[in-house]
Amino acid sequence: MKAASLRARVRAEMTDEIKAVARRHLSTDGANLSLRAVARDLGMASSAVYRYFASRDELLTALIIDAYGSLGDAAEAAPREWLAVCHAIREWALAHPHEWALIYGSPVPGYRAPRDTVPAAARVILALARIVAAAEVAEGEPVTGPLADELQAVADGFAPGTAPQVVGRAMGAWLHCCGAISAELFGQLQDTVEARRDFFEFQMRGAARWVGLT
Amino acid sequence: MKAASLRARVRAEMTDEIKAVARRHLSTDGANLSLRAVARDLGMASSAVYRYFASRDELLTALIIDAYGSLGDAAEAAPREWLAVCHAIREWALAHPHEWALIYGSPVPGYRAPRDTVPAAARVILALARIVAAAEVAEGEPVTGPLADELQAVADGFAPGTAPQVVGRAMGAWLHCCGAISAELFGQLQDTVEARRDFFEFQMRGAARWVGLT
DNA sequence: CTCATGAGAGAGCACTGCTCACAAAGGAGA
DNA sequence: TCTCCTTTGTGAGCAGTGCTCTCTCATGAG
Incomplete structure (x- = not known):
């Protein structure tokens, strides 16, 4: 070789x-x-x-995978603390808005490259999951039904030993984070909130409290 | 005439x-x-x-405005209760995925039609804001700085008499809602959560609790 | 030192958004 | 009623797109 x-x-x-x-x-x-x-x-x-x-879509897929990697790097480079990682993610998004749109916006051709992107996408989430798993969070009222099993499976894969309802809350915080960044980037906050960083921090503080951190 | x-x-x-x-x-x-x-x-x-x-973009803008209207109708038609409105929004999104992508996904040409869409977009949010405004929610710890003023301005416009930090939490819940729906629609939950409705309800219950409802 | 393989060029197809000059066709004013 | 003139629709055309095909040719592998 x-x-x-x-x-x-x-x-x-x-x-x-x-x-x-x-x-x-x-x-x-x-x-x-x-x-x-x-x-x-x-x-x-x-x-x-x-x-x-082989095609334009394949180029885009390659860019998507690279973007996930770049975002993962940014998240892992931040101090292992909830707010720090959140801010790192947001700052990466502000620095690479079109790449954020590529990975978290609407799928460009109506199709998403299936398996190649999954491991790349997992890294950012793992950076947050580590923090939740490392902290001692109250379990709160449990979830039931098939959802509980699925969340348990996620917990086994990502952060063994974590209660399913905690996983659910952590995923919610992640969705909250994504939603806040996308809203800011895609112009949803136009003419409403100008103190973007403060607003984001307010949101992510709330998300952390909901998860059970601090 | x-x-x-x-x-x-x-x-x-x-x-x-x-x-x-x-x-x-x-x-x-x-x-x-x-x-x-x-x-x-x-x-x-x-x-x-x-x-x-006049152009393809103008057609798309018209479709965007119509989509906001349609979504607003769906939200207003639901019972004036937090979970009901959230589910109505999600079901509209599932029924009109591409229109959801049009309004809450990445801006198609990198540009967003500026003022025409704002009033149309406000209706959905207002449907949720009404519920928060009608309920008696704990104010919680206050926000400070310029963000507080901006949130106060939003409160004055949307739901007079509401504390700024409550507005901030309500916006967070809305971002959480958008994030959850977009994640489901854009394939982010693929191979992770199949009990989609239960998962969404779990998320929105948490959002309601964070806002201070119930 | 051969020679097959990989890299590049260029023409071409079908498609796109958009503009233009032109032709009907209908309502508004005399 | 008759004449305009605005409105609507046509078809050709331009520049650009993704993608395929055939061709050439340099170069690394054997």
Whole structure:
């Protein structure tokens, strides 16, 4: 796997370059990314790009996976504390709004790349789950029915030993976090709340209290 | 304004017909709505549609406003109770997923029609705000700083006499609601939670408790 | 040192949004 | 009633898109 990978090496570099240009286009033109424009910027024929990505959707999927990774990095780099991680996530979203829209906005073609994205997406959630699992939170009133089993399964996978209702509350906090960021990014708070950071912190403090942290 | 409106009348009918076909296309093809395809379905030249909508974006804006109206209707038709309204909103979203994506997903071209949509968007929120305003909720610990003033301004506009921190919590509940529905619709809960309705109810019960209802 | 494989070019298809000059067709004013 | 003139619809056309195909050619593998 040394000299044999020379060709694979330049291929990987080219792939990265395409993704970089595509990411730049994404941040200026929005979600309607043009493969031809990317090729034009790279000084190559549009058909050549298809040697690297079978379709525009495949390029987008690659960008989505990378975005999950980047967001995961940001979340893991923050201090292991609820508010810190939340703010790290929000700041990443503010810095990469179109990539946030790509992963948490409406699915672009009405279809979501199925399995490839799941592990990448899990990292951010895990960063929050770790905090909840590490803390001692009150269990509160239990959930019942099939939902309890499902939440128990999630708990077994993500944070063993956590009560299902705590998992449910943690997921709620995560939804609250996503909702707040998306609302801010997508213009839902326009002309209503300008103290965005304070508002977000207020929301996430509430979410933490609901989960049972502190 | 009687006979003079004959022309305006057929124009309005034509406009509605275009929007209806566009809505149908939206529900099958997703967000990448094709004006030409709509025209084709109507048996008219694509250029004729431009007599009614100056651009594809303008058509989409019209659909967005209509969607807000439809959602507002659904929310107002529900019993004036927290959980009932939340479930009505969710059920509307499940019935009109692409329209939900249109209004609460990522902005399609990176741009949001500015003022036209605001009053339409307010109705759903008002349906929830009424419930909070009508209930007697504990004020809890107060907010301070500029955020408090902004929340107070929102309170004065939406539900006079409500404490700013209650408004903040209510907005949080709304964000939680939006986040939960979007997550369900956009596939975030895939392979994790199947008891969707129970999960949503669990979330919104928690949101209500956080606001201070019941 | 050959030679197959991978990378790139370019034409082409069907589609898109949008503009333009043109042709009916109907209501408004004389 | 007759004449305009605004409104509505047409079809061609431009620039752009995703994607496929065939072709060429340099280069790394054997």
